[in-house]
Amino acid sequence: MSILVDQNIRLLVQGITGGEGTFHARGCIEYGTRVVAGVTPGKGGILWENQVPVFNTVEQAVKETAANASIIFVPAPFAADAIFEAADAALSPIVCITEGIPTSDMMAVRHYLRGKYIRLIGPNCPGVISPGKCKVGIMVAAAFKEGTVGVCSRSGTLAYEVAAMLTEIGIGQSTCVGLGGDPIIGTTFVEAMELFQQDPGTEAIVLIGEIGGTAEQEAAAFIKKRVTKPVAAFIAGSAAPPGRRMGHAGAIVTGAAGRAEEKKKALAAVGVRIAESPAEIPQMVQSSRVHGSRLRSDED
């Protein structure tokens, strides 16, 4: 089993005729994902790479192809509009890869999505992969292997790195979700944890957080209440000075809660095992499986 994406995905690619869109649509198809439609306003009617029909609007694409999910490679100034268009057509999940969307645009998107049964992943993320089943993202498939560990991460490269290390020692993943590095994202750790907890195919969860915001503390509160599966975590940015933005728009320590140490403390307090380096994660996951012990105790 897996979360978010599997064989039932009929994927629409918004921005399919652009460089990024073309490159990664090919990658998704190679992985076995069913890419049923593309949307590029003004280019409707063409057949992309002689295999995928392109439409002018999402509405039209959905009507003709029964697409049920979207991946967005639209430049930042137009990306929020693309998310609205996909949400308006009730596609879910919507995976937005685009980096650099203005925060106020994302506030509007988040408000619009509130109360709707539409899941947005990202923006500024590598997407989602359920190894062996489906890839809706830009990650390199070789790092992943089918299995039972769920991975969720604010950082794309760290998610690859950790997945590759798990794969190397034979531990596969149910689903790896790149949540995105922006301050306002569609799906947070809490929601990813909830999905992994409910998924019978996920036995252990890896959380990869970073400085900035309070998403890890919120995850800790949720884990305490609802998560019985073992959780291991790494928080990037212990060595980052306050007030400086570390690449990701959301990775900036503006208050005490945003510090890596505070996040580690909150997670450790609910029984999550904290890795000091991403390289420790695979061993933590392995020991929980080999010895049948929990990474997280139920005492809390």
Added chain:
Amino acid sequence: MKIHEYQAKILFAEFGIPVPRGRVARTASEAGEIAAELGGKVMLKAQVHAGGRGKAGGIKSAESPDEAAKIAAGMLGRRLVTHQTAPDGAPVDAILVEEALDTQRELYLSIIIDSSQGTPMIIASEAGGMEIEELASESPEKIIRTYIDPGMLEFQPFVARRIAFGLNLEAEQIRPAAALISGLYRLFRARDCSLAEINPLVVTTDGRLLALDAKLDFDDNALYRHQDIAALRDTEQENPLEVDAKGKGIGNYVKLDGDIGIVVNGAGLAMSVMDTLKLAGGRPANFLDIGTLNDPRRVVNAFRILSADLNVKSVLVNIFGGMARIDVIATGIVEAHREMEIKFPVVVRLAGTNLAAGERILSESGLNLIRAKSFREAANKAVAAARRSYPWSVSGDGTCIPDTGEGDYS
């Protein structure tokens, strides 16, 4: 992006937020003239992109135009060091000369975006003047937090009134306070701010509310639609290496105070490389994410920037090829060594897409690189190399120290 206080106050005035009378001066005589216009008694405020100016001597009062000119002469052209600036401070190229006011209360007002709620949040407090972090730890009960529902098409007056009453203002101050708060909110939204802060917001002895200080930060991702704001950027206030990096297409470079340079792809990975260096007993000289664009020039430019940082004693290149291809990275490393004299030992750890091709490029180049397989090994070797290269970098008798084998340097 940050702007100066005087620039923020011009924007404040556009949105109806009362500010003290005053103007910016770039010379001492100009400061004297402005002081004369304002009636003699003035405040002089050094314009730097950092807080903590008062304690650092960046805010002074003058009783006369002559004194104002004299104080300005002492400030201009110097660097002001506050607890928020780099250790060598920030240059003072402009001074805001303002009327001196008699105040009875100092309040706090700011707007930020709360990432977990996904909405703007107004923070207000009766205890202004001190930094909000200090306030939050000392008297959290004095902080009023208000989330603004983006569903309210425009900012509704009741929100401003609620905050104004919460600040225990006099009855006749409620209306102007509400107007000020709503003006700040409109400014925040209209210009894509990431922070709008008035600290202190003062009540004068004659009962007027004014923004004594003004701080605005803007969302870099939205600057494309605010050309007038983008034009306010003062690169003199930024670290010259960071300005240079931006010019070379590397936006994600942050100068730090350590001595081990890093070249990494991905923000999260770069942060964890910094963390691992720290665990290994070293200190990163920078944060640098070269991004996922497959262009060897990015790597060359990264090396140029690190070469310009005189604190760098060794460099750690850690690339996990996902989107980025290792052969492209390897080509960049080789080109960098061909194009410039690399004066520090370079530790390289590569993994992922096209690794074999990348390895071939590096071994055929004959470059004297220190190789590592794992994260931790790379960090240990970079720390060891920085320590050993120090006497070498002073005497300058070589280009790169040899890798002494697979030994553990920790």
